[in-house]
Amino acid sequence: MTDTLPKIELHLHLEGAAPPAFIRGLAAEKKMDISGIFDARGNYSYIDFWHFLKVYEAATETLKTPGDYHRLTRAVLEESAASGVIYCETFLSPDFCGGRDVGAWQEYLHAIREAAEEAERQDGIVLRGIVTPIRHFGPEKAKETAICAAETAGDWIVGFGLAGDEKIGKPKDFAWAFDAAREAGLRLTCHAGEWGGPDSVRDAIRDLGVERIGHGVRAIEDLALVDELAEHGTVLEVCPGSNIALGLYPGWRQHPVGRLFDRGVKVTISTDDPPFFHTTMAREYERLADAFDWDAGVFATIARTSAEAAFCDPATKDTILKKLESAHA
Template identity: 35%
Template sequence: MADVVPRPLDALPKAHLHLHFTGSMRHGTLLELAARDGIRLPDALVSDWPPRLAADDEKGWFRFQRLYDVARSVLRTPEDVRRLVREAAEDDVRDGGRWLEIQVDPSGYGARFGGMTAFTDLVLDAVADASRTTGLGMAVVVAANRTRHPLDARALARLAAQYAGRGVVGFGLSNDERRGTTSDFARAFEIARRADLALVPHGGELLGPDSVTQVLDHLGADRIGHGVRSADDPRVLDRVVAAGVALEVCPTSNVSLGVFGDLTSVPLPTLLAAGATVALGADDPLLFGSRLAGQYATMRAAHGLDDATLAELARMSFRAARMPEHLRAACLADVDAWLDSPVEHWTP
């Protein structure tokens, strides 16, 4: 009897809405740049890569953050930044990406690159160049760090607002969601809201559904970075669905950080059954070892998703994106074409 061969996932058009700047770096690029400048990398980023991670306590998160900071330190020149952005775009195109919103905290790079404004200019120029070179639609989300003072977040929100309509499409809040008080960042998100930026804070990953409620109540989230723990409370999940708030679900990183024990435990079927809008993302491929198409592949394997469900996940990623309408329409049509394409049959 012949079996149907699933359609190739790297040919499925998709948008990537949860990718961090340094975390998008290729492992080979990290090694090359570190060798160039004599930077000694920990074994977890060399021989033991991808690193074994856990963030269920502060010690685990500190180790994760230390590895991230080491990786960021290899970016020394404007060409390093351009290379990172270009390679991230190339990798997404290879995975079927049509649109990418890359997330960056300029305050983490400003000291080395002439200040936050100069660094933002550099990133936006690199994004424009990479988009022209690869054909990938691209934009930037400026993200504040919740482990820093809320006044820093306001400064970043004002910076993001200055670039609204000029390549910056959103404002986020990242890092360990167990740190800081969510309501303290409300003023920053109000600044971003007035600039018509997408409000995309992290929440509902390391903490439970109450973290989702917090970013909805205090930050007015349009999308939630992760948000996967909303599945823990049907009332919270119903609220997310009713509000039309998209969840940027990153399965591989959830498992790597210990949020779930394995990929079959990532509650994607629960989210979809409730009617949630889900956009799968890779988060930090440099640390988790899996890129965009890998998220679709792991969820297909873990939950037995059929091609129609995978196509709908791709459609949802485009619907949740801050992208030009003509491009969105074209991408949605291409998803339909992927699903309508003939399937292959294999006879054992």
């Protein structure tokens, strides 16, 4: 039932979506030994969230050139389109794409956009970018990332976020970077409420002025906050499979996305870093339908919420909404 539904993904890390075989192939081409990040079956191997970050960054070491990112983008979008995704926003970090040098970042971005345009022509999937500093790299590097974002803000780079280790620093430490991005016309999101509790969600909204929260699921621990999110229409980019794989919740039925949805919070569904968590958008939908008895009507509501929360321009949004309407007619 869920396989054929058109899907919209708002929370996807480009490097984190790299199939393991793709990364192994790049490593072999470059004669790099990164065998330690895979298990015996060839999957990414990590023991907890903080080890996952190290494995993620080790995998990213194989991506050395704009050409590598062109190939990566094609590989990722092929997987997404096969899962029924028609529109996707991906996090991109100038930290990994040119070392936060604006000129180098522009070259990487050109290669990514070119690949995205090819995928749109071939598979009908639309991609847009959200520039994301890495929290545990610190606020000074985030300022450089914000300058890269501001220099390339427009019809394709549509947002600015913050990813990485939530336990490092406070959202307000990154206020300069978010102010610069806002002044450049970028829409704002921030990872919070995953490894940080409900207060991390409050801090991100108050100190950074974001309209979306990456994850945000631990808001459920403070029902007054849940009611505030519902009242203000703050959108949560929920990644259930990621949360379960990393041990945040023991299983799908215990995941709070069902309760958040029932309490009127605007929830969207994404995969985060799909091959790391053995998931796809189709699998997320499948497991949610099984855990919460969600039917096509619920998924249509979630897809529409996702389209309305997308950071793209009005014309692109209108096209996506029309596709959703025709699919659910």
